[in-house]
Amino acid sequence: xxxxxxxxxxxxxxxxxxxxxxxxxxxxxxxxxxxxxxxxxxxxxxxxxxxxxxxxxxxxxxxxxxxxxxxxxxxxxxxxxxxxxxxxxxxxxxxxxxxxxxxxxxxxxxxxxxxxxxxxxxxxxxxxxxxxxxxxxxxxxxxxxxxxxxxxxxxxxxxxxxxxxxxxxxxxxxxxxxxxxxxxxxxxxxxxxxxxxxxxxxxxxxxxxxxxxxxxxxxxxxxxxxxxxxxxxxxxxxxxxxxxxxxxxxxxxxxxxxxxxxxxxxxxxxxxxxxxxxxxxxxxxxxxxxxxxxxxxxxxxxxxxxxxxxxxxxxxxxxxxxxxxxxxxxxxxxxxxxxxxxxxxxxxxxxxxxxxxxxxxxxxxxxxxxxxxxxxxxxxxxxxxxxxxxxxxxxxxxxxxxxxxxxxxxxxxxxxxxxxxxxxxxxxxxxxxxxxxxxxxxxxxxxxxxxxxxxxxxxxxxxxxxxxxxxxxxxxxxxxxxxxxxxxxxxxxxxxxxxxxxxxxxxxxxxxxxxxxxxxxxxxxxxxxxxxxxxxxxxxxxxxxxxxxxxxxxxxxxxxxxxxxxxxxxxxxxxxxxxxxxxxxxxxxxxxxxxxxxxxxxxxxxxxxxxxxxxxxxxxx
Numbered sequence: 001x002x003x004x005x006x007x008x009x010x011x012x013x014x015x016x017x018x019x020x021x022x023x024x025x026x027x028x029x030x031x032x033x034x035x036x037x038x039x040x041x042x043x044x045x046x047x048x049x050x051x052x053x054x055x056x057x058x059x060x061x062x063x064x065x066x067x068x069x070x071x072x073x074x075x076x077x078x079x080x081x082x083x084x085x086x087x088x089x090x091x092x093x094x095x096x097x098x099x100x101x102x103x104x105x106x107x108x109x110x111x112x113x114x115x116x117x118x119x120x121x122x123x124x125x126x127x128x129x130x131x132x133x134x135x136x137x138x139x140x141x142x143x144x145x146x147x148x149x150x151x152x153x154x155x156x157x158x159x160x161x162x163x164x165x166x167x168x169x170x171x172x173x174x175x176x177x178x179x180x181x182x183x184x185x186x187x188x189x190x191x192x193x194x195x196x197x198x199x200x201x202x203x204x205x206x207x208x209x210x211x212x213x214x215x216x217x218x219x220x221x222x223x224x225x226x227x228x229x230x231x232x233x234x235x236x237x238x239x240x241x242x243x244x245x246x247x248x249x250x251x252x253x254x255x256x257x258x259x260x261x262x263x264x265x266x267x268x269x270x271x272x273x274x275x276x277x278x279x280x281x282x283x284x285x286x287x288x289x290x291x292x293x294x295x296x297x298x299x300x301x302x303x304x305x306x307x308x309x310x311x312x313x314x315x316x317x318x319x320x321x322x323x324x325x326x327x328x329x330x331x332x333x334x335x336x337x338x339x340x341x342x343x344x345x346x347x348x349x350x351x352x353x354x355x356x357x358x359x360x361x362x363x364x365x366x367x368x369x370x371x372x373x374x375x376x377x378x379x380x381x382x383x384x385x386x387x388x389x390x391x392x393x394x395x396x397x398x399x400x401x402x403x404x405x406x407x408x409x410x411x412x413x414x415x416x417x418x419x420x421x422x423x424x425x426x427x428x429x430x431x432x433x434x435x436x437x438x439x440x441x442x443x444x445x446x447x448x449x450x451x452x453x454x455x456x457x458x459x460x461x462x463x464x465x466x467x468x469x470x471x472x473x474x475x476x477x478x479x480x481x482x483x484x485x486x487x488x489x490x491x492x493x494x495x496x497x498x499x500x501x502x503x504x505x506x507x508x509x510x511x512x513x514x515x516x517x518x519x520x521x522x523x524x525x526x527x528x529x530x531x532x533x534x535x536x537x538x539x540x541x542x543x544x545x546x547x548x549x550x551x552x553x554x555x556x557x558x559x560x561x562x563x564x565x566x567x568x569x570x571x572x573x574x575x576x577x578x579x580x581x582x583x584x585x586x587x588x589x590x591x592x593x594x595x596x597x598x599x600x601x602x603x604x605x606x607x608x609x610x611x612x613x614x615x616x617x618x619x620x621x
Contacts, residue, residue: 032204043197050190057183064180085151092148099141106134235266236273243283246270250291257308260430264312268319277324277359285362292369300376304426310373311430314585317366321582326363328583334371336575337379370585375577378443381423382574385448388414394455394462398470408473416481419444424488435584438490443577445482445495450572452499457531457570463538465545468506475500497526498572505535511548515555528568532556 239249249270253263267288276282292313299305321328356362392411401407423444427437452471456462475496482493501524505511514520514532524532533556536548 032207036204039197039200043194046190046194046197050187050194053183053187053190057180057187060180060183064177088148088151092144092151095141095144099137099144102134102137102141233269233273236270239270241274241276241282241284243287246284247287247291250288251295254291254295254309260308261312261315264315264319267316268323271320271362272323277320277362280358282358285359286356289356289362289365289369296369296373296376300373301380303377303380303422306373306376306380307426307432308430310370310377310436311427311432313366313370313373314433314436317363317370318582318586320363320366324359324363326582329581330367331579331581332367332371332374333579334577335375337375337382337577367582371579374440377440378447378577381419381440381444382447384418384422385415385444386451388418389448389451389455393452393471393474394459396459396461399466401470403470409477410474412474412477412481415448415478424485427488433584433586434487434490436580436586437488438492439580439584441482441489441492442495445492447574448478449496449499450574453502453531454571454574456499456502457534457538460538460540463506463535464540465507465542468503472500472503472507475503501525501527502535505532506539511536511539512552515552520556529556530568530570534570 239245250263250267253266256262271277271285271288274282274284276285295305296309299309318328320326321330356365388411392414395401419441423440424437427440452475456467461467479493479496479500482489482496505524505527508514513523514536520532527535533553536553536556539548541547
């Protein structure tokens, strides 16, 4: 009954919120209608102005038509004058031809006159008559030439007047056409603006109608979603898929300490609900990645924070891999650990904005962030381990110490207590998957073995039988303690075999057996030829001991194969951390993750930072 009452109160609260949104939408619709009425009045005024412009345009068109008719009449007159001028030219040419013929006849007559002047006197009289006719014809020709010149001058004047009048008419016509084009463009603009205004009014009315439908639709969808969605899905829907709110949600989850895996659960549900991994462009992923990166940079020196961060990011990566059917055997690369630096090297570069927008890029980022957090946890534990190893294992005054049970336990109890409190307890509290915890302890014991091996091979004071008897019980007790914690440590103590075999080599009485390569490999399989040769060459016998014969040292040679020889190293590389697969991060089934319980206190806290529906990006999963 209390749960039903709570659900009823929540439904009532949601109903009140929807009613408020409905009232706000109605107010928006009323304001839109008011604006539409004002737009209609403005449209009427614009229509009247458009009509006035149309009338002005009609008057301009009539004026242009009248000017065009006048121009056409002028053109017809010009055509007639050109025709008469052509006819006068033809007549003048004909008269000129006849004059030339008369001149030729006159010349012939003069010749004949000169020839016949002495023969025929009557012809002289005839010649005078012809001369009179020639003079008369010459006067007529002169008159015709003058008339032709006068006609040509009149033609030129007429053409000049016609050209001047035509240019003026053409200028007036061009000006009228330009004014006509201006009026046409203004009229077109007014018509287009009127159409846009009408379309805007229609669009506003349609939007108002669509808003009413959308209100009803969202009410129905909220009712259906509230009935069918789980608590996780409801919370993810309330938060929304905006990048800013994804960043706020991630930062809030990183500050939660009530349930270590809850941030991984919530982020998985949020990413899965909005199908962010399946999209090609989702800025929500970049916001989540940026928040995780900031937290890692700020907290990488805190073992408790890094342990919890490694646990839930590993859970998030594993569940996303399972839900998207990725290969769980993909390897996670772990950066090298350099204790002299203040950070893990190489440092992950800062992610630029909008870099991670695809699901595949986000999974690769999670792999990198898990690898770096894993390296940060190891770096902190390694630094704490150095002081214990230097103070209880690599002490040059070991010969003066008494061989007692307390002395053999010295250092081992400190390491076991430190690992129990700093590692096992924190791993249990952060709900870390046991294979991942075993991977951490494997790296820790490899570091212990490599650190002690390097200390022995670099200092001749430790290359003696007494140091082998000093360190062997400590290593054996550390191995025994590790085997008593098989759940969290697993078989990590096998990494101590190299330093155990170093102690056995130092205590070996007859070192001549090392000449036989087969016996050497069967007795000390975890030491390579270069390490054995270095150890025997630096070996210092005790009071009654013997030095290692040079023949034994020379018999231990590196393999002739160049590849195998290049892989051999005398000292252990403590900065290299082995990679591990995604499959060891967790064991959770995706179906169980979907139906997990949502803590009420967390749900209430997240609901406080949720956005309103109108402030976030709408979308359905």
